[in-house]
Amino acid sequence: MNEPGTGVLLDQETMRTRAEAEYPSWAREHWETFYEGLTGTYEGEQFPCYFGRESVRAGDPLYTAVPSLTDADALLGLRDALVEYVERYETYGDRASLVAFFAPPERPFSEADYHDALWHVLQFLHVHDPEPWPEHIPTDPDDPYWEFSFAGEPMFPTCRAPFYDTYRSRYCPVGLEITFQPRGLFEEMGVTGDTDAGQRARDVIQDNLEAYDGVCPHADLGDWGVEGDREWPQYMLREDEAEAPDECPIAVSRDHPKVAPSIDPGVAREVEQ
Secondary structure (H helix, E strand, C coil): CCCCCCCCCEEHHHHHHHHHHCCCHHHHHHHHHHHHHHHCEECCEECCCHHHHHHHHHCCCEEEEECCCCCHHHHHHHHHHHHHHHHHHHHHCCCCCEEEEECCCCCCCCHHHHHHHHHHHHHHHHHCCCCCCCCCCCCCCCCCCCCCEECCEEEEEEEEECCCCCCHHHECCCCCEEEEEEHHHHHHHCCCCCCHHHHHHHHHHHHHHHHHHCCCCCCCCCCCCCCCCCCHHHHCCCCCHHHCCCCCCCCCCCCCCCCCCCCCHHHCHHHHC
16 A cells, blocks of 8 residues: 555545645546545535545545546556455455546546446456455346445445536546445444444435435435345436436456456456465
8 A cells, every 4th residue: 555656555644645746636636626525515514424524534535546547557556456445444444435536538528428437447347356246246237236346345336527517415526536335334334224323324314415415315326235226326326317327337247257367467366266
């Protein structure tokens, strides 16, 4: 952790220092708008998720800056940072999510472009995953018990992006931002949807969302494992229904590894054990 360069895993203080002193301007803008967005106020309202804003104030999250949405080396760097994160987060802190800041695209992006970018990143991570897809997680995104998984960990990747006007809580002015939150974090805090504490936390956050965004909480928000609710549309909430995918764009397979270790040695860890 905290190795030189971009595309590596950083603690919050190192992210702040590098963003201010040595990283490209897009990384500095990402950091500044993220920190202000989660710890400041918008029209007098605090960021809706108490756990998120308090974790950032305490310096709990880990970070990585990804210099491209499509370059294979950049996305392999994200893969390696995410592997290291999964190995560390349980011992690092109770609220240690991973925040990935992506360089802005070279051309103007529509909402549809950002949906495409998210699912390209997640598909790349799946194909280059060093661990098999977890046996207890379905491979069909239309199953209520499906959720994105990586390095053996089910997780909830939630996005902020520049196209959001209505849902201010999901707005990032710079480019794509993904926060990876393993299910283990929610279980450790006792706030999964199947607990009373989790339901109370969800109700409070939904009330806060309505106050912060100025509209009712998004219709796609739901709970994992509840019939009728689906995880994947919640990762990047749609603003314009015509711009968002009707079906989950990821193809999940239990085949492992999905690329030859001679091409990507990073997938060989499970094979060598």
